[in-house]
Amino acid sequence: MTKVITPPIKSQGIKTKLVPWINDILPNKNGKWIEPFLGTGVVAFNMGFKKAILNDTNPHIIELYKEIQEGKITPQIVKNYLEKEGEELRNAGDNGYDHFRLIKNRFNESPNSLDFIFLSRAGFNGMMRFNKKGQWNIPFCKKPERFAQAYVTKIVNQVAKVSHVIKPNWEFHNQQFSEIIPLAKKGDVIYCDPPYYGRYVDYYNGWTEEDEELLFNQLKETEAKFILSTWHHNDYRENEMIEKFWNKFNIITRDHFYHSGGKIENRRSIVEALVCNFDLDKEISEHNHGIKEKPKQLSIFELTNEKVRTPNRVDGLANL
Numbered sequence: 001m002t003k004v005i006t007p008p009i010k011s012q013g014i015k016t017k018l019v020p021w022i023n024d025i026l027p028n029k030n031g032k033w034i035e036p037f038l039g040t041g042v043v044a045f046n047m048g049f050k051k052a053i054l055n056d057t058n059p060h061i062i063e064l065y066k067e068i069q070e071g072k073i074t075p076q077i078v079k080n081y082l083e084k085e086g087e088e089l090r091n092a093g094d095n096g097y098d099h100f101r102l103i104k105n106r107f108n109e110s111p112n113s114l115d116f117i118f119l120s121r122a123g124f125n126g127m128m129r130f131n132k133k134g135q136w137n138i139p140f141c142k143k144p145e146r147f148a149q150a151y152v153t154k155i156v157n158q159v160a161k162v163s164h165v166i167k168p169n170w171e172f173h174n175q176q177f178s179e180i181i182p183l184a185k186k187g188d189v190i191y192c193d194p195p196y197y198g199r200y201v202d203y204y205n206g207w208t209e210e211d212e213e214l215l216f217n218q219l220k221e222t223e224a225k226f227i228l229s230t231w232h233h234n235d236y237r238e239n240e241m242i243e244k245f246w247n248k249f250n251i252i253t254r255d256h257f258y259h260s261g262g263k264i265e266n267r268r269s270i271v272e273a274l275v276c277n278f279d280l281d282k283e284i285s286e287h288n289h290g291i292k293e294k295p296k297q298l299s300i301f302e303l304t305n306e307k308v309r310t311p312n313r314v315d316g317l318a319n320l
């Protein structure tokens with residue numbers, strides 16, 4: 001595939017690195033691409049579908065992409081905005097923090113898409129997090145020179161690329177995933193990247209075992225093809241949701257390395273998984289763990305009639 005299109009917003013859960021892998025196993029591109037947990041949109045923007053239904057409970061994400069689709073936010077508007085605000089950031093007191101704070105307060109009082117891009121790109125480590133009141137909750141990256149010309153150009157080009165990729169007929173929704181999955185029909189592809197169970201929680205990212213079970217119940221009944229992203233295991237434990245729900249389907253896995261600090265000894269690995277309800281008939285040798293054995297081959301019909309174990313509630317967050 002050609003170079004991955006990167007979106008103008010960032011988040012810690014961004015799946016840029018999984019894009020070629022997902023693209024590789026796509027069963028078809030003729031139906032609709034349905035993505036109930038859109039996030040930054042990086043997966044949708046790189047799959048090459050003409051029709052799409054894109055959804056997220058985070059209204060700022062959906063509003064931004066709708067405004068790009070409608071031409072309310074253009075590359076030129078973003079350029080003018082970032083040049084102006086970047087200049088103010090450079091000259092602001094407290095090493096730029098005064099201006100970052102101004103934008104943050106303005107966004108939290110009255111959210112708008114341009115300030116959303118600013119916060120996403122001037123926040124610490126490209127993270128996106130909202131507090132209990134639904135307010136932006138990531139501190140400044142502490143770089144008053146953040147919006148230097150080259151960086152502004154990079155973001156403007158990202159907006160230009162995304163505005164080209166988003167088609168006028170693409171639908172955007174700001175609902176629960178459970179409202180979106182039933183819209184899928186035979187021939188469509190649903191890609192789900194829900195918050196990882198047992199991981200971090202914020203205003204838009206609460207995720208319980210009940211949510212996982214509802215997702216499982218909806219996906220096992222869909223007539224569409226689906227691909228689900230999740231984690232399989234790390235050095236310390238297995239993702240119990242795999243055994244509980246997902247290993248009834250096909251699963252492929254691969255290693256993902258990340259740093260939880262600057263030092264080499266802080267390198268940690270997690271095994272990422274893609275779960276799908278279709279056969280992977282292509283050569284997948286580049287996926288370093290191959291296909292996981294299913295305990296028993298079940299047809300969709302059998303799955304529909306299968307009784308799902310009652311979930312045990314696990315409270316609190318575990319470290320991945």
Ligand SMILES: C[S@@+](CC[C@H](N)C(=O)[O-])C[C@H]1O[C@@H](n2cnc3c(N)ncnc32)[C@H](O)[C@@H]1O
Binds near residue numbers: 177
């Ligand atoms: C892991 S992120 C998706 C990341 C995305 N694949 C990317 O590459 O940027 C999960 C997304 O699901 C959204 N979300 C969380 N709970 C949801 C729910 N119940 N229904 C729909 N979206 C939800 C969050 O706002 C977040 O943007």
